[in-house]
Amino acid sequence: xxxxxxxxxxxxxxxxxxxxxxxxxxxxxxxxxxxxxxxxxxxxxxxxxxxxxxxxxxxxxxxxxxxxxxxxxxxxxxxxxxxxxxxxxxxxxxxxxxxxxxxxxxxxxxxxxxxxxxxxxxxxxxxxxxxxxxxxxxxxxxxxxxxxxxxxxxxxxxxxxxxxxxxxxxxxxxxxxxxxxxxxxxxxxxx
Numbered sequence: 359x360x361x362x363x364x365x366x367x368x369x370x371x372x373x374x375x376x377x378x379x380x381x382x383x384x385x386x387x388x389x390x391x392x393x394x395x396x397x398x399x400x401x402x403x404x405x406x407x408x409x410x411x412x413x414x415x416x417x418x419x420x421x422x423x424x425x426x427x428x429x430x431x432x433x434x435x436x437x438x439x440x441x442x443x444x445x446x447x448x449x450x451x452x453x454x455x456x457x458x459x460x461x462x463x464x465x466x467x468x469x470x471x472x473x474x475x476x477x478x479x480x481x482x483x484x485x486x487x488x489x490x491x492x493x494x495x496x497x498x499x500x501x502x503x504x505x506x507x508x509x510x511x512x513x514x515x516x517x518x519x520x521x522x523x524x525x526x527x528x529x530x531x532x533x534x535x536x537x538x539x540x541x542x543x544x545x546x547x548x549x
Contacts, residue, residue, distance in 0.1 A: 359385050360449040361480065362442060364393035366401055366515065367410045369537060370417050371528050373513035377482060380509055381455065382423055389423050391449065393441065396430035403519060405542055407431050416532040437468030442477050453505070455480045458488045461496060475501040482509040519543045 361381050367374060378390050394410045395401070411426060418424040429441065438454065446452055458481050464470055474497065481493060481504050490506045497504075513528045525543075526534055537543060 359388040359451045359453060360445075361385065361388050361390045361453045361455055362393055362445060363390055363455045364395065364438065364441070366399070366404060367392070367394045367414055368401070368404055368515050369410070369518060369529065369533055369542070370414050371513045371515055371518055371533075372530060373511045373528075375417055375530065376511055377455070377509060378418065378421065378424060380507060381480070382421075384507055389425065389449075390421075391445070392418065392424065392426045393430060394426070396433060396435060399430075399435050403543075409536075409540065409542060413533045413536055416536055417530050419532075437473075439469045439473040439476070442473070453478045453480050455482065457481075458483045458493060458506075461488060461493055464496075471500050478503040478505060480505045480507060482507055484508075484510045 363374075363378065363381070365374070378392075381390055382388060392414050394407065394414060395404075397404070397407045407430075411428060411431070414426045418426065427445075429444065433441075442452055442454060454477050456479060461481070464474075467473065479502065481490075483490070483506055485508075490504075493504060493506070518525055518528045525537065529537070
């Protein structure tokens, strides 16, 4: 099984790392492919792709079953279906990971019905979040295959970017040092 875990990873946190570990322990022998979005993905405060790529590689350097993909570095954002189709030429048995909260706006994703019908989704759920029953009901009229995994860790990349005091606890040592060395997520200095 090849598990595609996409995201901004802006920055990659210990929560991302723990999701990877959870996936690898739940699906023994699987391969996790990390897929950071390219620079053209319009998201506020998104730092350059090469920084996010390097931080992911630093965070997972000792994990043999994890690959960090550069596929979206200069491809131009075309949506998840397009990227999974491209990956399917290289990898078989693809599964895509998302947080359960993403299901609320999933109908806005590019070609979402085809995406759901073509690839199995691993849904990371949280306590007091959307339930399996609610998720299944939301997509009852669309062919889909969901696998639910409970994961309840409260670390947010947004919080890490804005609250510098929590960075050391929320990031691996390698990522933390890289951020400091490259002066990432710092407040602009008034001149």
